[in-house]
Amino acid sequence: MINFEALYRISYGLYIVCSGDKTRGNGFISNTVFQVTAEPPKFAACCHKNNFTSELILKSGAFSVSVLNQNASSDIFGRFGYKSGKEFDKLAGMNVKYGDTGVPIVIDESIAFLECRLVETIDVGTHLMFIGELVNAEMTDDSKEPMTYLYYRKVKKAASPKNAPTYIDRSKLAENQKYAFNKYECPACGYVYDEATEKIKFEELPQDWVCPACGSRKTDFIKL
Numbered sequence: 001m002i003n004f005e006a007l008y009r010i011s012y013g014l015y016i017v018c019s020g021d022k023t024r025g026n027g028f029i030s031n032t033v034f035q036v037t038a039e040p041p042k043f044a045a046c047c048h049k050n051n052f053t054s055e056l057i058l059k060s061g062a063f064s065v066s067v068l069n070q071n072a073s074s075d076i077f078g079r080f081g082y083k084s085g086k087e088f089d090k091l092a093g094m095n096v097k098y099g100d101t102g103v104p105i106v107i108d109e110s111i112a113f114l115e116c117r118l119v120e121t122i123d124v125g126t127h128l129m130f131i132g133e134l135v136n137a138e139m140t141d142d143s144k145e146p147m148t149y150l151y152y153r154k155v156k157k158a159a160s161p162k163n164a165p166t167y168i169d170r171s172k173l174a175e176n177q178k179y180a181f182n183k184y185e186c187p188a189c190g191y192v193y194d195e196a197t198e199k200i201k202f203e204e205l206p207q208d209w210v211c212p213a214c215g216s217r218k219t220d221f222i223k224l
Helices: 004-009 052-060 074-081 149-154
Strands: 015-020 025-030 033-037 042-048 062-068 096-098 104-106 110-123 127-139 183-185 192-194
Touching (some): 015 052, 015 104, 025 042, 025 052, 025 074, 042 062, 042 110, 062 104, 104 110
Antiparallel strands (some): 042 127, 183 192
């Protein structure tokens, strides 16, 4: 038996993983970036095989990791977490620098970044695990705390998208039962507006209200 609630107890950070070059770059929100060796320092990042960034990492042989701050805006999650880079230039209008390997590095909303040169790729099924050796690491803002996935879930009330390694079907959760108040779910990011804990009913929200986690429109929400 698997209690899927137990999986939410695993600690994660939240990052923007990027790759490509000055001609074409892309990135995605990731909560599966972790250090795997100390000498030399190497980091692993998991990416769905269908993600555009996977193609760019394999092509460029490098990737960057921007560590998001705890107060990162919903716009940054909407842009990098719930839109396809094949159809939308995620880096357009962003504060981006290019590292020693030539890959783009997102500075917006970050407190630090890492740049890694790809040394190994492991096929783990639906995802590829990219192992990169660290070539550069810098602080961009030492006054803020890093965003964690727990904070993202509890405060932002959002969930992993379907391509994330940590995606969990809500129908498998014990909390998915009948409620005295209505609940409305954002189809893009999984954020749930729960009338039992909010001060205003969903229908009474202004028409220009948007999802606080990813910026989706009120009209896109689905009643649970």
